[in-house]
Amino acid sequence: MKRSDIRLDEYSKLLWEKRRQEKINESLENVVSLQKGKGLTSPSSELPTEELKMVEDYMHRSNLLNMGKALPERKKFLVLRKFFKHKRNQQVEVYVENGTNPVQFLGKVNTIGRDFVTLLTLKDRIWIPFQTIESAKVPYGLPEVSSTHQHFVYDEELRTKLITRFSETVASKDVLVQQFFEETLRTNLQTWKHTRVQVVTRESEFIGKIIKSENDKVVVKSIKEERAIPLKDIIFIKTVRLFSLLSLLVKKQR
Template sequence: MLKRFFKMKRYQQVEIYSSNGEETVHTLGKVTVIGRNFVMLTNLKDRIWFPYHAIISANVPSGIPNYSNSHQSYIFDNDLKRKLLHDFGQTVSKRDALKQQFYEETLHTNLKAWKGIWVKVSTQNCSYVGQIIDVQENNLLLSSFNKKWELNLGTISRVTSLRFFSFLTVFSKKIGVC
């Protein structure tokens, strides 16, 4: 049900209420990526991944018009059409938009594409800040200076990308010690 809602709201503003341990977190953003078991929202400063299991509810914020996607016109590129017909796999694998259209990625495969970025990972009990080192099977491997964490993807409630200034403010707080 969530996946269908997000597909109808692709590139539109939505609000998500997610669980983070005892508290409920409200997040506003534009639906960017819809995967098999997650959705990614973007706003002006962050990229936020939500596994479906952590989402309590999702809806369109009040005061924002509800657009229908059924009447959108698509512009077809003849060169792209030819490439899809003759070299489908190679063409789709080179473009993220086509990958999302034809294959529903999992959180595991999507985060694997973001190796090397700094993120804040929230679980039910704790928050961790680090650089994505790798994603293996059901685990996200993070590294932060001299610390390393191996987090189970099933326990993650949200993953937020960090920019330089938010990175500095995060390290002024005590994070990763539970």
Template sequence: MKTRMRLDQYIPILLEKRRREQRIKDEIYETSDGITSPPGATPTEEIRIFNEYMEQANLLNVTNAAPEKRKPLMLKRFFKMKRNQQVIIYSRSGNEILQTLGKVSAIGRDFVMVTNLRERIWIPYHAIESANIPTGVPTFSNTHQNFIYDNNLKQKLLSNFGETVSKRDVLIQLFYEESLFTNLRSWKAIWMKIQTGQEKLHGKIHDADQEKLHISFFNKKTEMEIKNITSIHSIRFSSLIPILSRSVLQGLFK
């Protein structure tokens, strides 16, 4: 028969057991930062390996349960693994397959943005056929581009997360998954080339919402459905000169 112990009897016994416990100081985690506790009892390399395995297993379970989410989730996971690295993306625009090479700059809920020496390119997940690593390109990124130089950043995130993140685009992309239309709103001053399955349009982004993108080419305003966009390219004003020349000539001969 079990004997019950009162609280005033249990506390002295517990304190005595704690006093007799062997104290082991963890030289890795006890660095007097006072920020976090150890994530587990095993070495850090085992924890990282297990976390990666667990994330991949969870992803497979989710995609098996919801097949319609398989493509965006897999693409998002792949691009997050290749952030700041070179990738090659095959996307469909109408009957044409386009090949895009660039460095992964931003990963959103429904799009990826890659950059090269000339332009930024936004590609919605629904237009992507496949993505891979270019042959012969190292699978590591530039070292200086992966760090935010702020000695107190960890403390700022813990004490004032919202204000700290909202002030930096890099942190916004890291902690929040923007949709395509919300990301495009922050690029209103940039000239763009928007490609759909049927046409190519040029202009500056005037506004964007969940369904439509509004652009303006000087005094001419156009809107298109977000779901029809296959890619968006940032362009320099100098590349608009041939387009402006054609527009002027067409106006003269009308």
């Protein structure tokens, strides 16, 4: 049958069907090319990599200083979050306000949230709200390493999943959720339910298991009682092992 013998409605139907098939083929080709490592965007600048890194660092720091001037009440949180993000998986020294005698913590930066940081030591996990931090620095004698890429294990399969199924991939792993979405102390503590912790506030300290974290309070239950502690009053939270718990109980009895 010649094209001139086809009615207009039939020809239009054939044309649209062919066009739909082309779209399907294009999408399949894109998926295949992504899986083969092709189809990625080109570099964002013509500058050499090392020069581009310096320019980006300068821009980020300038933006941070300008944001601190525009939002002075948020400056401390913005600076601390930026500092800890550059020190992820590295050793840091943090001083926390506690009356006249600041408490010193030394550990590796683990989780950086919207309003807190988590440090890891050989024995404990420590949650520290930004509002209670007096200062933070790299311990004397350790190198000042601004990039954390040396701790990043490249995963080709993960990269492909992030490109093709971002939301599904991120939602399936807590580590990726923390990486792409900044948690608050309240939401992070909710994931540590039934963990035995020591909660230190400006007026007292309490040891027990985390029951829940909601309405700006964390509920901790000991053998004798259950207590709801406002998050704004917390100086720090530290995990407690059974041996450490027995030692604390012996000290209290004395």
